Amino acid sequence: MEAHKHTRKTIVRLLSSMGSAKEIQQYLKRFSQLDAKRFAVVKVGGAVLRDDLPALTSSLTFLQQVGLTPIVLHGAGPQLDEELSAAGIEKQTVNGLRVTTPKALAIVRKVFQEQNLRLVEALQSMDTRATSVSSGVFTADYIDRDTYGLVGKVSKINLAPIDASLRAGSIPVIASLGETEEGQILNVNADFAANELVRVLQPYKIVFLTGTGGLLDDQGKIIDSINLSTEFEHLMSQPWINGGMRVKIEQIADLLNDLPLTSSVSITQPSELAKELFTHKGSGTLVRR
Numbered sequence: 001m002e003a004h005k006h007t008r009k010t011i012v013r014l015l016s017s018m019g020s021a022k023e024i025q026q027y028l029k030r031f032s033q034l035d036a037k038r039f040a041v042v043k044v045g046g047a048v049l050r051d052d053l054p055a056l057t058s059s060l061t062f063l064q065q066v067g068l069t070p071i072v073l074h075g076a077g078p079q080l081d082e083e084l085s086a087a088g089i090e091k092q093t094v095n096g097l098r099v100t101t102p103k104a105l106a107i108v109r110k111v112f113q114e115q116n117l118r119l120v121e122a123l124q125s126m127d128t129r130a131t132s133v134s135s136g137v138f139t140a141d142y143i144d145r146d147t148y149g150l151v152g153k154v155s156k157i158n159l160a161p162i163d164a165s166l167r168a169g170s171i172p173v174i175a176s177l178g179e180t181e182e183g184q185i186l187n188v189n190a191d192f193a194a195n196e197l198v199r200v201l202q203p204y205k206i207v208f209l210t211g212t213g214g215l216l217d218d219q220g221k222i223i224d225s226i227n228l229s230t231e232f233e234h235l236m237s238q239p240w241i242n243g244g245m246r247v248k249i250e251q252i253a254d255l256l257n258d259l260p261l262t263s264s265v266s267i268t269q270p271s272e273l274a275k276e277l278f279t280h281k282g283s284g285t286l287v288r289r
């Protein structure tokens with residue numbers, strides 16, 4: 001495995017197309033000094049698993065080769081849409097959350113399991129160490145059983161499987177399913193789960209990988225950065241901000257309120273992950289408060 005490791009020089013050369021050698025080295029040094037748990041939480045949307053798996057696995061493999069182990073949490077929204085529809089279950093959402101019946105939950109569990117293994121196996125096929133963590137992390141409570149059915153919000157996080165994976169230098173790949181204290185599995189929105197994980201871990205980098213590669217303006221162009229303390233009201237009043245994006249920004253604002261002032265959230269795409277991590281300029285949309 002060691003033989004696969006790039007030397008620092010090679011890494012800098014690889015990255016030099018995106019930033020100066022000096023800044024890349026600075027970031028590498030800073031990241032490698034962090035406790036493994038504090039490096040990065042990377043949330044991967046289901047659309048990324050569907051459309052951009054090769055870029056995702058390359059980017060994560062690269063991080064492992066430079067000795068960094070991000071914590072990956074994934075969703076499976078589009079895959080769930082497809083499989084549930086194929087099973088004749090009509091999609092119903094309330095406030096962006098999928099109403100989940102017992103019949104739907106069986107499919108939700110199966111799809112999460114499949115998507116989780118798909119990413120883990122794709123990584124392992126590149127000789128990248130990755131561990132499937134598809135249960136045992138999130139204890140959840142019903143949000144409102146009458147309204148949403150078998151849908152949960154995270155009440156407690158068990159870091160043991162994540163720690164074990166990190167100790168082995170293996171990327172923990174976590175699915176956003178939760179379990180009540182009584183053992184009932186619940187469907188948890190992956191952004192919500194990622195946010196709770198971030199609240200507990202307070203990582204240095206918080207990255208959301210999405211199909212769009214950032215938050216988009218009214219022209220469909222990626223917004224470079226958003227400073228919530230000055231732009232939140234203005235942004236929310238824009239007619240072109242759609243429902244999904246509104247929820248996302250509100251959630252990020254809530255999350256940043258619970259983190260040190262220096263924290264920020266990046267929304268980007270897999271092929272730009274290294275650029276986001278190792279350059280001042282970053283990639284996608286940077287949100288801070």
Ligand code: X2W
Nearest residue numbers: 045046075076077097098189190
């Ligand atoms: C989500 C879980 C998947 C998810 C759902 O059923 O779609 C709820 O809505 P993305 O791809 O990250 O959106 N859960 C309760 O969040 O996936």
